[in-house]
Amino acid sequence: MAIGERIHFFRNLRGMTQKFLGTSVGFSESQADVRIAQYETGKRNPKEVYLNALADTLGVAPEALNVPDIDTYIGLMHTLFTLEDIYGLKIDDLDGEICLRLDRHSKSYPQMFDLFYSWNRTAEKLRRGEITKDEYDEWRYHYPKHETERFRKEVLAFREAKNNK
Secondary structure, rough: OOHHHHHHHHHHHHOOHHHHHHOOOOOOOHHHHHHEEEEEEEEOOHHHHHHHHHHHHHHOHHHOOOOOOOOOOOHHHHHHHHHHHHOOOEEEOOOOEEEEEHHHHHHHHHHHHHHHHHHHHHHHHOOOOOHHHHHHHHHOOOOOOOOOHHHHHHHHHHHHHHHHH
Protein backbone atom coordinates (compact mmCIF):
# COMPACT_ATOMS: atom_id res chain seq x y z
CA MET A 1 0.00 0.00 0.00
CA ALA A 2 1.40 3.38 -1.02
CA ILE A 3 1.89 6.34 1.30
CA GLY A 4 -1.20 8.12 -0.05
CA GLU A 5 -3.40 5.09 0.55
CA ARG A 6 -2.11 4.83 4.13
CA ILE A 7 -2.77 8.54 4.75
CA HIS A 8 -6.31 8.06 3.39
CA PHE A 9 -6.82 4.94 5.53
CA PHE A 10 -5.73 6.57 8.78
CA ARG A 11 -7.51 9.86 8.02
CA ASN A 12 -10.79 7.99 7.55
CA LEU A 13 -10.10 5.85 10.59
CA ARG A 14 -9.70 9.03 12.65
CA GLY A 15 -12.79 10.65 11.09
CA MET A 16 -10.84 13.62 9.73
CA THR A 17 -11.57 15.62 6.61
CA GLN A 18 -8.80 16.41 4.17
CA LYS A 19 -9.08 20.09 5.07
CA PHE A 20 -8.78 19.40 8.80
CA LEU A 21 -5.75 17.16 8.33
CA GLY A 22 -4.11 19.61 5.95
CA THR A 23 -4.56 22.63 8.22
CA SER A 24 -3.41 20.57 11.22
CA VAL A 25 -0.06 19.89 9.56
CA GLY A 26 0.42 23.53 8.56
CA PHE A 27 -1.06 24.04 5.10
CA SER A 28 -3.11 27.18 4.47
CA GLU A 29 -6.89 26.88 4.64
CA SER A 30 -7.13 27.36 0.86
CA GLN A 31 -4.56 24.66 0.06
CA ALA A 32 -5.07 22.13 2.87
CA ASP A 33 -7.60 19.80 1.23
CA VAL A 34 -5.93 20.07 -2.19
CA ARG A 35 -2.53 19.07 -0.79
CA ILE A 36 -3.93 16.10 1.18
CA ALA A 37 -5.91 15.00 -1.90
CA GLN A 38 -2.68 15.12 -3.92
CA TYR A 39 -0.95 12.94 -1.33
CA GLU A 40 -3.83 10.47 -1.14
CA THR A 41 -4.03 10.08 -4.93
CA GLY A 42 -0.27 9.68 -5.28
CA LYS A 43 0.17 12.84 -7.33
CA ARG A 44 2.59 14.12 -4.69
CA ASN A 45 4.61 12.53 -1.92
CA PRO A 46 5.00 14.38 1.35
CA LYS A 47 8.45 15.67 2.26
CA GLU A 48 9.85 14.19 5.46
CA VAL A 49 8.79 17.17 7.59
CA TYR A 50 5.18 16.82 6.38
CA LEU A 51 5.26 13.04 6.66
CA ASN A 52 6.26 13.39 10.31
CA ALA A 53 3.57 16.02 10.90
CA LEU A 54 0.95 13.83 9.21
CA ALA A 55 1.97 10.85 11.33
CA ASP A 56 1.83 12.95 14.50
CA THR A 57 -1.60 14.37 13.64
CA LEU A 58 -2.94 10.93 12.70
CA GLY A 59 -1.48 9.44 15.89
CA VAL A 60 0.74 6.88 14.17
CA ALA A 61 4.45 6.30 13.65
CA PRO A 62 5.88 7.68 10.39
CA GLU A 63 6.71 4.06 9.49
CA ALA A 64 2.96 3.32 9.47
CA LEU A 65 2.53 5.78 6.59
CA ASN A 66 5.66 4.97 4.60
CA VAL A 67 5.96 2.02 2.26
CA PRO A 68 7.72 -0.36 4.65
CA ASP A 69 11.22 -1.67 4.08
CA ILE A 70 10.69 -5.39 4.71
CA ASP A 71 14.43 -5.86 5.03
CA THR A 72 14.10 -4.47 8.56
CA TYR A 73 12.12 -5.96 11.43
CA ILE A 74 10.23 -2.70 12.01
CA GLY A 75 9.39 -2.48 8.30
CA LEU A 76 8.24 -6.09 8.32
CA MET A 77 6.01 -5.42 11.33
CA HIS A 78 4.39 -2.43 9.58
CA THR A 79 3.87 -4.59 6.50
CA LEU A 80 2.07 -7.17 8.65
CA PHE A 81 0.00 -4.42 10.30
CA THR A 82 -1.01 -3.20 6.84
CA LEU A 83 -2.01 -6.75 5.87
CA GLU A 84 -4.14 -6.84 9.01
CA ASP A 85 -5.84 -3.57 8.02
CA ILE A 86 -6.47 -4.49 4.40
CA TYR A 87 -6.87 -8.26 4.27
CA GLY A 88 -7.93 -9.28 7.76
CA LEU A 89 -4.70 -11.08 8.62
CA LYS A 90 -4.63 -11.67 12.38
CA ILE A 91 -2.00 -12.78 14.84
CA ASP A 92 -3.03 -15.57 17.18
CA ASP A 93 -1.82 -18.31 19.47
CA LEU A 94 -2.39 -21.90 18.39
CA ASP A 95 -1.25 -24.62 20.76
CA GLY A 96 1.44 -22.38 22.21
CA GLU A 97 2.73 -21.31 18.78
CA ILE A 98 2.39 -17.77 17.45
CA CYS A 99 0.69 -17.93 14.06
CA LEU A 100 -0.95 -15.74 11.47
CA ARG A 101 -4.50 -16.52 10.45
CA LEU A 102 -7.28 -15.11 8.33
CA ASP A 103 -10.23 -13.39 9.96
CA ARG A 104 -13.39 -15.18 8.72
CA HIS A 105 -15.36 -11.96 9.13
CA SER A 106 -13.08 -9.96 6.84
CA LYS A 107 -14.58 -8.99 3.48
CA SER A 108 -11.51 -10.39 1.73
CA TYR A 109 -11.68 -13.77 3.52
CA PRO A 110 -12.94 -15.86 0.53
CA GLN A 111 -10.21 -14.61 -1.81
CA MET A 112 -7.50 -14.79 0.85
CA PHE A 113 -8.63 -18.27 1.85
CA ASP A 114 -8.15 -19.47 -1.72
CA LEU A 115 -4.67 -17.98 -1.90
CA PHE A 116 -3.58 -19.34 1.48
CA TYR A 117 -5.10 -22.74 0.75
CA SER A 118 -3.06 -22.91 -2.45
CA TRP A 119 0.10 -21.93 -0.60
CA ASN A 120 -0.51 -24.40 2.23
CA ARG A 121 -1.31 -27.22 -0.21
CA THR A 122 1.97 -26.69 -2.02
CA ALA A 123 3.95 -26.30 1.22
CA GLU A 124 2.38 -29.53 2.48
CA LYS A 125 3.63 -31.34 -0.62
CA LEU A 126 7.12 -30.11 0.25
CA ARG A 127 6.78 -31.28 3.88
CA ARG A 128 5.64 -34.73 2.71
CA GLY A 129 8.52 -34.98 0.24
CA GLU A 130 6.23 -35.05 -2.80
CA ILE A 131 8.08 -32.09 -4.33
CA THR A 132 11.60 -30.76 -3.89
CA LYS A 133 12.57 -27.39 -2.43
CA ASP A 134 13.47 -26.30 -5.95
CA GLU A 135 9.99 -27.25 -7.17
CA TYR A 136 8.43 -25.40 -4.24
CA ASP A 137 10.52 -22.31 -5.01
CA GLU A 138 9.58 -22.59 -8.70
CA TRP A 139 5.91 -22.53 -7.64
CA ARG A 140 6.41 -19.54 -5.29
CA TYR A 141 8.51 -17.45 -7.63
CA HIS A 142 6.18 -17.95 -10.59
CA TYR A 143 2.90 -17.81 -8.72
CA PRO A 144 0.15 -17.91 -10.03
CA LYS A 145 1.52 -19.28 -13.30
CA HIS A 146 1.34 -22.91 -12.17
CA GLU A 147 -2.20 -22.77 -10.83
CA THR A 148 -4.65 -24.79 -12.88
CA GLU A 149 -8.39 -24.91 -13.30
CA ARG A 150 -8.33 -28.36 -11.65
CA PHE A 151 -6.77 -26.86 -8.58
CA ARG A 152 -9.29 -24.02 -8.50
CA LYS A 153 -12.07 -26.63 -8.50
CA GLU A 154 -10.31 -28.43 -5.64
CA VAL A 155 -10.26 -25.23 -3.60
CA LEU A 156 -13.97 -24.68 -4.21
CA ALA A 157 -14.75 -28.28 -3.23
CA PHE A 158 -12.70 -27.96 -0.04
CA ARG A 159 -14.42 -24.69 0.88
CA GLU A 160 -17.88 -26.19 0.23
CA ALA A 161 -17.08 -29.27 2.34
CA LYS A 162 -15.85 -27.02 5.14
CA ASN A 163 -19.00 -24.88 5.01
CA ASN A 164 -21.23 -27.96 5.14
CA LYS A 165 -19.72 -29.15 8.44
